[in-house]
Amino acid sequence: PHTPTPPSATMSKEGPQLRKFMDKQLSLKLNGNRQVTGRLRGFDQFMNIVLDNCTTAGSDVDMGMVVVRGNSVVQFECLEPVGR
Numbered sequence: 001p002h003t004p005t006p007p008s009a010t011m012s013k014e015g016p017q018l019r020k021f022m023d024k025q026l027s028l029k030l031n032g033n034r035q036v037t038g039r040l041r042g043f044d045q046f047m048n049i050v051l052d053n054c055t056t057a058g059s060d061v062d063m064g065m066v067v068v069r070g071n072s073v074v075q076f077e078c079l080e081p082v083g084r
Contacts, residue, residue, distance in 0.1 A: 016047045016070075020082050026051065028068060029075040036068065037079070046070045 018040065027037045028049065038051030047070030054066045 016043055016045070018043045018047075018049075021078050024082060025079040027077045027079055028073055029077075030068065030072045031074055032072075036066070038066070041065065044070075047073060049073065 021040050022042075024040055025037065026040050026049075027035065028051070029035050035057035036051065036054055037057070038054035040049065041052045042050035049068045049070065050065065051068060052065045054063045055061060056063070
């Protein structure tokens with residue numbers, strides 16, 4: 001099983017270390033007890049995240065490409081194997 005990673009564990013002074021998760025399917029737990037799933041297409045130093053083919057928990061409706069504000073991310077989980 002995949003171990004959820006708290007956002008603070010992937011931060012450095014240069015910003016989040018998310019390159020190894022690019023083009024992988026992620027599940028993000030957001031504040032307000034929300035959850036979204038999508039393919040990671042981009043991120044910035046504030047951990048704002050761009051997800052493609054994004055869906056919300058309990059829905060198969062594809063919202064397309066969305067930007068998730070970094071300060072709303074509580075936890076993320078990669079749903080695919082990640083190379084070293």
